[in-house]
Amino acid sequence: MSSVFLGLPGVPGPGADTGVGHLTGDRPFPAAARDALGNSRLRRNLAHATSTIRGKRARVVGEVPDWEALRDAGSAIKTATMARLPELLEQLEANVTARGGVVHWARDAAEANRIVTALVQAKGVDEVVKVKSMATQEIGLNEALEAAGIAALETDLAELIVQLAHDKPSHILVPAIHRGRAEIREIGTLTVVESEGNGRMCLTLPETLITVMGIEKVVPTWRDLEVFLQLLPRSSTGERMNPYTSTWAGVTPGDGPQEFHLVLLDNGRTRALADEVGRAALHCIRCSACLNVCPVYERTGGHAYGSVYPGPIGAVLTPQLTGLTGGSDPNDSLPYASSLCGACYDVCPVKINIPDLLVQLRAEHTEAHAGAHRVPTPEAAAMAAAAWVMAEPSRFATAGRAASAGRHGIRKGRPMLPLPPPLSGWTASRDLPSPPRETFRDWWARTRGEQP
Amino acid sequence: MRIALFVTCLGDVLFPEVGKATVTVLERLGHEVVFPAAQTCCGQMHTNTGYQGDAVGLVHHHVDVFGAALADGCEAIVAPSGSCAGSVRHQHAEVARRAGDEVLAVRAEAVAARTYELSELLVDVLGVTDVGASYPHRVTYHPTCHSLRLLRVGDRPLQLLRAVRGIDLVELPAADTCCGFGGTFSIKNADTSTAMLADKMSSVLATSAEVVTAGDSSCLMHIGGGLSRLKTGVKPVHLAQILAGES
Helix, strand or coil: CCCCCCCCCCCCCCCCCCCCCCCCCCCCCHHHHHHCCCHHHHHHHHHHHHHHHHHHHCCCCCCCCCHHHHHHHHHHHHHHHHHCHHHHHHHHHHHHHCCCEEEEECCCHHHHHHHHHHHHHHHCEEEEEECCCCHHHHHHHHHHHHHHEEEEEEEHHHHHHHHHHHCCCCCCCCCCCCCCCCCCCCCCCEEEEEECCHHHHHHHHEEEEEEEEHHCCCCCCCHHHHHHHHHHHHHHCCCCCCCCEEEECCCCCEECCCEHHHHHHHCCCCHCCCCCHHHHHHHCCCCCCCHHHHHHHHHHHHHHHHCCHHHCHHHHHHHHHCCCCCCCCCCHHHHHCCCCCCCCCCCCCCCCCCCHHHHHHHHHHHHHHHHHHCCCHHHHHEEEEEEEEHHHHHEEEEEEHHHHHHHHEEEEEECCCCCCCCCCCHHHCCEEEEEECEEECHHHHHHHHCCC | CEECCCCHHHHHHHHHHHHHHHHHHHHCCCCCCCCCCCCCCHHHHHHCCHHHHHHCCCHHHHHHHHHHHCCCCCCEEECCHHHHHHHHHCCCCHHHHHCHHHHHHHHHHHHHCCEEHHHHHHHHHHHCCCCCCCCCCEECCCCCCHHHHHCCCCCHHHHHHHCECCEEEEEECCCCCCCCCCHHHHCHHHHHHHHHHHHHHHHHHCCCCCEEECCCCCHHHHHHHHHCCCCCEEEEEEHHHHHHHCC
């Protein structure tokens, strides 16, 4: 918990700078989770898949004596990169251009899709081959191409299954519950990390190569890349090393693609970068280790999160990309979709303190609500009342005695009068404890006399 | 050693036996326990639910009360709760800084530096694992998330339990998985919380233990609430109560 607040971060709701695309579901998390929880086959499959990959990850991470130092290095590189992102991106553009590539800047998903569609149409073709990437799923590129009469063929086997079924992926890595991809450069070199080799095929065979990359994915040097190439495979698939790592820079006459376009995607990232605490979510290298250890994800699956980014990282990344409204936008429910157990932080290869970010985003949510509404929510009123009682020992002591007196209102763990929502959420599956006859402080005062 | 007891709001109002047991254990070991009567709550529920503005006043109050206890000769502050000790150690200064109160943040850090969860105090500060307890029951131990991953208490509670006479300590399968409590998570996401609880209860029942123990009354209230609803007969008992030899 080393994050230092240099002032209140701005908490604007959705605006011109917010992300769009496949980032928001149609219902808040608790409602979407309820359906998933009722699907016992899904829960069995998820429990099996996540426990298998957790075991694999734990074994291969345990083999690396300097794993914690690697995590520290990964975290430090990411922090330093975010601090000079504008400068690094301008260098990237200059160097890609110098090597024969064309750089496009996309403000959001719609603009990125327009750029890619126009590039494909300019070639006069109606088919493209694709490598799985989170960025293209985020912007809904396949659907945008399909709408323009262009068939996008996924080359990743699991993605192909999902595409043929007209389904949505529910995991960052393994969509048919998905292999990972990182976009990296040393002053203009791009890198794809993958398992199957389909990526290398897509990078080398076509005449034209188009890469969509989130602006936060820049890695400054080859030495920095070395750190991530150690962290990523062990964290994601539990492999010591991924089978295929392809790097390319610009265009080489007579060899490989003769036209190369790089689309740099913002889609809410600049907005997230402005949040001094929340920006750490942009450090994510899309390994999905946090999904695999998350007790919430394990039980609800990915679709409940509504976004292409599910699980703990999705719960902190998605609402920052789209903006917390303080209202009933489904993404406002995401920071609460966690018991704050901390398992995600323990496995994150770049040490993103996800529990801390969740707590921070909860505060931003309630503050956005207070900023937009004159009447507090019942919850806010209850919290303020509780804080008022607890701010003064005599009021708190009185409240404790009231609880003792109220113990007759509980019979065999159940309240005599049914509790209203949301408190009924507790009593639906759990008995209430019976308040004691005497609070601790009254026992102390009675048996030990007054303390100063 | 003169030790200030931070009994926690939940411990004060709902689980006084846990506070009493903490006093019993520490006094049996020859220490002086002080209860600063002005204490209320660490504010974790407010902080974790998004009400940091409300939490600042509670942090301020907590720091005043326990800062005074330290000034009054107490060398340590003990809480029979990994979660509340975790909030004091990992959230208080941050909540103060977010409110722009650097003075409070520094004072909070001083209180945090002397605040221990019970098993940390016993094993690290007081240097004991055998507290002279007897507890002839079959017991399984659930390591709560904040004691495990925020405070890193590791196996300290198990070291203490292994030294208890007559105890039949059985390992809990998938012990380090969250029970699904998570404060207001348990009501805001009641269905998911209940699904997590169901798996935790299955693990507890698989041990055939009579008693499930932990270092946090809140998690035990959750696990115990589920076990009671299912009429399993398995009792939730706080670590302090076992160490006090109460059965």
